[in-house]
Amino acid sequence: MAEVHAEMVANVWKIVVSEGDAVEEGDTLVILESMKMEIPVLAEDAGTVAQLKVAEGDVVQEGDLIAVIE
Template identity: 75%
Template sequence: MADEIRAEMVANVWKVVKAAGDEVAEGDTLVILESMKMEIPVVAESDGTITELAVAEGDVVQEGDLIAIVE
């Protein structure tokens, strides 16, 4: 089953840590968002492989926007 990881707030994509095709473990940081000078890590919710990474560094995400899919 695929996990869709979505933004929880409006933020800038400060750093992309993982790429599509990378294997991840639950809790691994995928990207780091920046909002109001705070860094917010977005982590994998389960073990798997990133099948889609929908953001790039410098993007602005809105609440609910897709960040990644982990299968």
């Protein structure tokens, strides 16, 4: 199991995957927006998206859990 966390304070601009989706290492899970820059959040391991802990429009803080990959 791998947890994916936010690296900075940002808005969740777009969610690219859904729970149950298979992902490979390096696939984009979510796109964050901060100071008009788009920041992709990537899968660190291959697996299945078990949980998405954010919704589009949410504000995440540094360290917040974004997704769980099993």
